Amino acid sequence: MEFTLCVANASHYSWAETICTMMEEAAKIRGTGIAKRAPEYIQKKMAEGKAVIAFQNEKVIGFCYIENWEGEKYVANSGLIVHPDFRNSGLARAIKKAIFDLSKQKYPNAKLFGITTSMAVMKINSDLGYRPVTFSELTQDETFWKGCQSCRNHDILQRTERKMCLCTGMVCDLSKISQAQTEINKKRAWDSFKTFMQERKLRLQKKANLFHFNHQKK
Secondary structure, three states: OOOEEEEOOHHHHHHHHHHHHHHHHHHHHHOOOOOOOOHHHHHHHHHOOOEEEEEEOOEEEEEEEEEEEOOOOEEEEEEEEEOHHHOOOOHHHHHHHHHHHHHHHHOOOOEEEEEEOOHHHHHHHHHHOOEEEOHHHOOOOHHHHHHHHHOOOHHHHHHOOOOOOOOEEEEEEOOOOOOOOOHHHHHHHHHHHHHHHHHHHHHHHHHHHHHHHHHHHO
């Protein structure tokens, strides 16, 4: 499938409402959160040159934007959406690469991070140079974490005192990332990530069993 990718600007304001609707529908399908955003917020990102937008035949089919936290110490690529007709077409990977490059251009010394439940996104992130981390290594800016309140799993984040949730945290130090990840490095990174996920699953099961045991004692 052919599509066009570009850095969004003020000429794309009219698509903000459509993008917000796509985000809301995607969140419902996943059952987990893309933080809800108003069209005005999307337009602000466009005006700042902090967003990537994808088109086919003058129809918007994908979007992603940059947010920064604690000044410019942390940045995140947020709100990634792909029209349902273009899933598994390579569009998501193309958008992630474009917004990654834009982030490195604008914030070369920042730590780029994200939280996601999507294994496909985790694989793309791993190929770009992200590594899995605990939530303590992410920004502690309260504004960022407030964005999780619209997710149906927010209560899990609250119960664990923001130590874990269904999402996996990932970080990439943009000041250290090479221009091109070799295929060998990509495979090593992905193998390491899968090991991390297996160990994380065991830790979560252990905590769940402990919670069940303590609950029974009460």
